[in-house]
Amino acid sequence: MAASSSREGGAAARAKAERSAWLLLTPMCLLMAVAFILPVGLFLLYSFYRFRGGRLEETFTLETYWRFMTDELYLITIYDTLQLAVVSTLLCLVISYPLAYAMWRMRSPGLQKLIAFIVFAPVLVSVVVRSYGWTVVLADQGPVNFILTRLGLTSGPVSLVYNMTGTVISLAHVFLPFVVFPILASMLRLDPTLREAAEDLGASWWKTFRSITLPLTLPGVVAGAQICFTLSLGSFVTPAILGGGRVLVLPIQIYTATSDINWPVAAVGGLCLLVMAFIAVVAFGRLSKYSEAV
Numbered sequence: 001m002a003a004s005s006s007r008e009g010g011a012a013a014r015a016k017a018e019r020s021a022w023l024l025l026t027p028m029c030l031l032m033a034v035a036f037i038l039p040v041g042l043f044l045l046y047s048f049y050r051f052r053g054g055r056l057e058e059t060f061t062l063e064t065y066w067r068f069m070t071d072e073l074y075l076i077t078i079y080d081t082l083q084l085a086v087v088s089t090l091l092c093l094v095i096s097y098p099l100a101y102a103m104w105r106m107r108s109p110g111l112q113k114l115i116a117f118i119v120f121a122p123v124l125v126s127v128v129v130r131s132y133g134w135t136v137v138l139a140d141q142g143p144v145n146f147i148l149t150r151l152g153l154t155s156g157p158v159s160l161v162y163n164m165t166g167t168v169i170s171l172a173h174v175f176l177p178f179v180v181f182p183i184l185a186s187m188l189r190l191d192p193t194l195r196e197a198a199e200d201l202g203a204s205w206w207k208t209f210r211s212i213t214l215p216l217t218l219p220g221v222v223a224g225a226q227i228c229f230t231l232s233l234g235s236f237v238t239p240a241i242l243g244g245g246r247v248l249v250l251p252i253q254i255y256t257a258t259s260d261i262n263w264p265v266a267a268v269g270g271l272c273l274l275v276m277a278f279i280a281v282v283a284f285g286r287l288s289k290y291s292e293a294v
Contacts, residue, residue, distance in 0.1 A: 040274065047267035056263055064264040068272065077248040078272060084164065084239065084249060085232035088171040092228045093221065095172065096179040100220075101213075103180075104187040119181075122174045131241040134170040135161050138242075162244025170238045175231055179224030186220025187213070219288055226284035230277050 047064060050057040068074045099119070106112045122130060138144055140157035148154045160166045190213065198208040236251035243249075250269050257265035 040271075043267040043270050045267075046263040047271060049264050051262045051264050054261070056261070064268045067265075068268050073248070074253075077250055077253050077269075080164070080247060081233060081249045081251075081273075082276070084167060084171070084235070084247065085229050087164075087168050088175065088232040089225050089228045091168060091172040092175055092179040093225060096176060096183055096224060097221065099176075100180050100183040100187060103184055116181075120177045123177055127174070127237045128241070130174060131170055131238050134166060134173070134242060138166050138169065161242055162246055164243070164247055166242040167239050167247050170242050171232055171235055174238070175228045178227040178231065182224040182227070183217060183220040186217040186223075190216055222284055222288045226281065226288075229280050229284070233273060233277055233280070 046056075048060050048062070050059055050061045050063055068078075099115075103112050103115050106115070136142055138160035140159070142160075144160060145154070145157040148158060149156065160169070194212050194216075195208055198212055203211070234251055235249070236255065239247045239249045240252055240255075243252075250273050254266045254269040254273075257263075257269060
């Protein structure tokens with residue numbers, strides 16, 4: 001009898017806790033419905049309309065989708081968007097892993113904090129100011145080209161702005177902390193006795209790194225890559241300034257279509273971004289599970 005009463009009391013407590021949890025989730029659910037589900041629903045609706053003669057015709061058509069799949073301009077835009085995201089992510093990974101490893105191995109906490117602040121500093125600066133700063137640094141007469149010419153690495157100025165190169169460099173600069181810190185966090189969670197045991201057994205630095213450090217930090221690498229890739233997909237200001245109109249990406253295409261009140265093109269462009277981001281999240285999720293199983 002007492003056991004039955006105890007079970008009933010436990011069930012009532014769990015039900016009350018569940019109701020409280022749903023009550024706490026209500027504001028977030030309402031916000032998501034208004035700020036995400038409703039706009040996506042409207043985008044989906046507008047994507048089936050036709051824009052002709054400066055007017056929106058509310059007739060069902062797949063014309064805009066067909067244009068995105070066949071028109072060379074839109075295909076180049078999708079390709080440039082993916083290329084920018086992939087190259088920026090790869091560059092961030094190449095820079096971030098050695099940097100995170102160096103910060104992890106630093107013996108001075110003060111120096112580690114200083115490097116962490118320097119890495120995080122780009123996030124504290126306005127994206128417009130940062131982008132225009134890179135146009136000065138990478139200009140034909142800027143410091144980067146001056147150094148390259150003085151060292152004899154180039155015979156003349158190298159075109160680094162108003163193209164994909166400058167855009168990638170600027171994006172890698174700002175997204176670097178979003179890759180460095182997840183990798184560093186995974187390194188800080190490593191059990192030091194694993195490396196010590198490997199070294200005691202005569203393993204070289206490279207073998208210890210390849211067999212222990214790298215596999216156990218892969219989840220941090222995947223997490224950082226996912227953040228960088230999805231943020232790069234939706235970047236607008238940096239490609240607009242450093243691309244100089246030569247880097248065609250979907251966010252700029254969406255902005256242009258919105259300015260022209262061409263809602264169907266803007267809607268299909270937005271849905272393309274959403275689909276690419278969803279596929280990226282699913283792919284990185286699978287990579288994360290694989291990296292944790294290694």
